[in-house]
Amino acid sequence: MRASEELAGATVVDTDGTERALGDLWRERPALLLWVRHFG
Amino acid sequence: MAELRPHVDELRTLGVEPWVIGSGTPAEARDFQQHIHAESIPVVVDQALASYRAAGMKRSVFRTLHPKSWARGIKAMIAHPQRRTAGDPWQLGGAMIVRPDGDVRWRYVSDAAGDHPAIATLLDEARKAVAA
Numbered sequence: 001m002r003a004s005e006e007l008a009g010a011t012v013v014d015t016d017g018t019e020r021a022l023g024d025l026w027r028e029r030p031a032l033l034l035w036v037r038h039f040g
Numbered sequence: 041m042a043e044l045r046p047h048v049d050e051l052r053t054l055g056v057e058p059w060v061i062g063s064g065t066p067a068e069a070r071d072f073q074q075h076i077h078a079e080s081i082p083v084v085v086d087q088a089l090a091s092y093r094a095a096g097m098k099r100s101v102f103r104t105l106h107p108k109s110w111a112r113g114i115k116a117m118i119a120h121p122q123r124r125t126a127g128d129p130w131q132l133g134g135a136m137i138v139r140p141d142g143d144v145r146w147r148y149v150s151d152a153a154g155d156h157p158a159i160a161t162l163l164d165e166a167r168k169a170v171a172a
Contacts, residue, residue: 001143001144001147002142002143002144003138003142003143003144004094006090006093006094007091007094007095008142010086010090010091010094011086011088011090012061012084012085012086012091013066013084013085013086013087014066014082014084015066015069015070015073015083015084015085016066017066020084022061022084022086022091022094023142025057025059025084025138026138026139026140026142027140028057028140029055029056029057029140030055030056030057030137030138030139030140030145030166030169030170031056031057031058031059031137031138032051032056032057032058032059032135032136032137032162032166033059033061033095033135033136033137033138034044034058034059034060034061034133034134034135035061035062035091035092035095035097035133035134035135036060036061036062036133037129037131037132037133037150037153038062038063038064038128038129038131039062039064039068039069039071039072
């Protein structure tokens with residue numbers, strides 16, 4: 001299974017407010033992505 | 041996320057970078073990091089939930105409030121007392137390991153609130169991903 005373009009292109013925002021594509025997170029090295037229900 | 045904190049160095053030694061994705065605001069993400077003393081784990085936010093949808097994560101009032109979530113919720117609240125909800129309360133989470141070539145080596149989709157993979161599973165799958 002490969003990461004879809006939709007997934008790689010989804011926009012996320014760093015804690016400093018900088019936008020980036022989700023695919024940037026695994027560009028350099030394998031990434032363990034954890035989607036959490038909410039911050040709480 | 042708090043359970044992951046003691047294992048971040050092990051993941052990085054393996055060559056796997058952990059990322060947490062939440063649906064709150066950047067300020068709420070920073071506050072949460074500080075609250076659980078997990079500043080070493082990078083957090084990004086996706087208020088539009090686009091990455092949740094693209095990853096196939098579930099969003100459901102029923103699954104969030106289902107009785108089988110209650111025991112998990114109580115257990116989680118004892119271990120990590122919950123503050124106010126910051127983010128979409130009906131959005132469920134999950135996990136994925138993706139290699140630089142875009143190969144998804146492993147995926148976990150939460151079926152209910154409190155349903156998440158064990159830390160041992162995350163570490164095992166991370167080892168498999170870098171060994172492949």
